Amino acid sequence: MLFNSYAFLLVFLPATYGLFHALAARNAVAANLALALASLAFYGWWDLRYVPLLAASIACNYGVARRLLALRRAARPTGTTLGLAVGANLALLGYFKYADFFIGTVNALAGTEAGLLHLVLPLGISFFTFTQVALLVDIHRGEVDDLSATDFALFVTYFPHLIAGPVLHHREMMPQFAGAAMHRRDAHLLNVGLAVFAFGLAKKTLLADTIAPYADAVFGAAAAGRALTAAEAWGGALAYTFQLYFDFSGYSDMAIGLSLMFGVRLPQNFASPYKATSIVDFWRRWHMTLSRFLRDYLYIPLGGNRHGPWRRHANLMATMLLGGLWHGAGWTFVAWGALHGAYLIVNHGWRAACTGRPALARLFAGWRARLLTFAAVVVAWVFFRAESFAAAGVMLEAMAGLSSAEAAATATENWRRGALLLALLAACAWWAPNVVELFRHERPALPAGLPAALPAGLPEAAGRLAFRPVWRWWLAAGFLLGAGMLTFHRNSPFLYFQF
Numbered sequence: 001m002l003f004n005s006y007a008f009l010l011v012f013l014p015a016t017y018g019l020f021h022a023l024a025a026r027n028a029v030a031a032n033l034a035l036a037l038a039s040l041a042f043y044g045w046w047d048l049r050y051v052p053l054l055a056a057s058i059a060c061n062y063g064v065a066r067r068l069l070a071l072r073r074a075a076r077p078t079g080t081t082l083g084l085a086v087g088a089n090l091a092l093l094g095y096f097k098y099a100d101f102f103i104g105t106v107n108a109l110a111g112t113e114a115g116l117l118h119l120v121l122p123l124g125i126s127f128f129t130f131t132q133v134a135l136l137v138d139i140h141r142g143e144v145d146d147l148s149a150t151d152f153a154l155f156v157t158y159f160p161h162l163i164a165g166p167v168l169h170h171r172e173m174m175p176q177f178a179g180a181a182m183h184r185r186d187a188h189l190l191n192v193g194l195a196v197f198a199f200g201l202a203k204k205t206l207l208a209d210t211i212a213p214y215a216d217a218v219f220g221a222a223a224a225g226r227a228l229t230a231a232e233a234w235g236g237a238l239a240y241t242f243q244l245y246f247d248f249s250g251y252s253d254m255a256i257g258l259s260l261m262f263g264v265r266l267p268q269n270f271a272s273p274y275k276a277t278s279i280v281d282f283w284r285r286w287h288m289t290l291s292r293f294l295r296d297y298l299y300i301p302l303g304g305n306r307h308g309p310w311r312r313h314a315n316l317m318a319t320m321l322l323g324g325l326w327h328g329a330g331w332t333f334v335a336w337g338a339l340h341g342a343y344l345i346v347n348h349g350w351r352a353a354c355t356g357r358p359a360l361a362r363l364f365a366g367w368r369a370r371l372l373t374f375a376a377v378v379v380a381w382v383f384f385r386a387e388s389f390a391a392a393g394v395m396l397e398a399m400a401g402l403s404s405a406e407a408a409a410t411a412t413e414n415w416r417r418g419a420l421l422l423a424l425l426a427a428c429a430w431w432a433p434n435v436v437e438l439f440r441h442e443r444p445a446l447p448a449g450l451p452a453a454l455p456a457g458l459p460e461a462a463g464r465l466a467f468r469p470v471w472r473w474w475l476a477a478g479f480l481l482g483a484g485m486l487t488f489h490r491n492s493p494f495l496y497f498q499f
Contacts, residue, residue, distance in 0.1 A: 001045035003197075003254045004205055006488055012042060016159075017190075017261060024183035031183060033150045035262070039157035043123070050122040054157070057092065061085065061132040062152045068139040069147065082140045086133055093129045096121055101329035124163040126326060128156050130293055135170050137297055144170060151177045158264075160255040164248070164496040166269040166289035172446055173264070182263040188469070192442050193260035195467065195477035199435050200253025201484035207425060208247035209492050214418045215239035215385070222394040223387045227405035233398030235418055240385045241378050242425040245274065247495045248287070253435040256445050268436050268445040274377070274429040277369040279343040280351075282377060290326075294319050312348070317341035327384070332392060336383040343376055370430075432465070439467045 024031035218236025273285035324337020354361035386392035
């Protein structure tokens with residue numbers, strides 16, 4: 001079920017909200033269980049065949065969690081049990097996500113012709129797998145004392161985050177699931193959550209979906225081997241750059257708004273990443289909960305920066321390679337991860353070189369740093385979006401001005417309209433406050449990477465661009481919600497559903 005659908009917004013959401021609070025007035029545990037079951041129904045709307053897979057994953061991981069807790073209480077080692085459980089989770093993820101990739105790679109290298117399995121990737125499998133793995137690791141580390149079956153099931157299935165994140169941490173969510181605020185009907189949070197949802201919906205349907213045809217046309221031409229002009233290639237790369245951002249951050253904002261209606265604050269997942277002034281800064285702003293997961297459960301266990309610069313560089317590269325492979329079963333995703341790994345290594349090297357040399361540091365500061373970072377991100381997105389290395393090569397060759405293609409008059413006119421839309425999207429990404437900043441007085445989200453507590457302060461945006469519960473803002477939110485709903489006739493799934 002899509003957030004941007006009448007079935008979700010007019011049937012599922014009000015029915016689930018009403019049922020939850022009807023039960024919460026009598027029994028909080030029953031209300032949480034009903035919300036978990038409703039979340040399973042939300043997941044099953046896509047394909048009922050995969051509900052047993054999700055349910056089995058939850059049941060098995062909860063059993064392992066209880067076993068780990070028992071071992072810790074008995075002061076017995078938990079490493080073997082954890083290793084087997086993590087291995088089983090990754091094997092399940094690997095089978096559905098990477099089996100065909102592995103078979104295809106072996107066929108290409110060995111010249112064999114083994115048949116592909118053509119598996120359908122279960123929606124959200126990467127997110128619910130990572131969420132459970134993180135919890136098991138935290139139990140092993142002694143960071144979890146107890147765990148109820150109902151709250152564990154809700155933690156994994158909670159429908160605002162189930163399909164495309166954010167990647168949740170038990171420390172953030174479990175206290176909220178057990179708290180009184182979640183089980184108390186709050187009309188103000190309901191209205192503010194719906195307003196946040198409306199802004200996220202507008203980002204998805206009015207911005208991302210509008211620029212999508214430009215990106216699809218250019219990358220489709222590159223996949224077909226057609227030579228592109230520099231303007232076409234850069235236009236297509238920028239179109240995808242903004243499409244991906246407004247699509248995925250729009251989903252995350254909708255998730256924040258939906259959760260806020262139930263009195264639960266999700267962690268922030270985006271903090272205006274295209275305003276970043278370095279690649280290190282970019283990864284602190286883009287898909288923040290995934291960055292946190294990779295840092296806490298991969299980069300730091302590998303050694304982090306504790307064993308000198310060369311080991312840190314190797315750990316960064318390994319983390320980004322696996323992060324790229326997590327996004328998709330293809331070598332272009334690995335190349336994207338490798339490119340960002342190289343960016344991070346260069347970034348850390350530059351910072352070391354600038355230590356004690358303020359004049360050198362000023363060479364790439366302010367807007368120069370922001371533009372250089374943005375250009376590097378755009379180039380990397382080419383590999384992320386391209387269907388093959390050949391298609392990425394066509395794009396990059398044209399972007400470098402090495403293509404001999406000439407622009408057609410019709411294409412030039414089309415891209416004149418596209419350029420205006422790109423300028424609007426760039427202005428939104430570079431100068432407008434993000435949704436968490438816009439609603440900062442309502443504290444709609446938790447800061448990713450910090451303990452479960454409401455943020456004491458958020459970055460200040462322009463004084464007048466801050467939501468207040470007055471008629472002008474309610475009118476704006478209502479307009480955006482209505483405009484977004486007018487697009488529901490289109491089949492418009494979120495891009496991160498495929499990752």
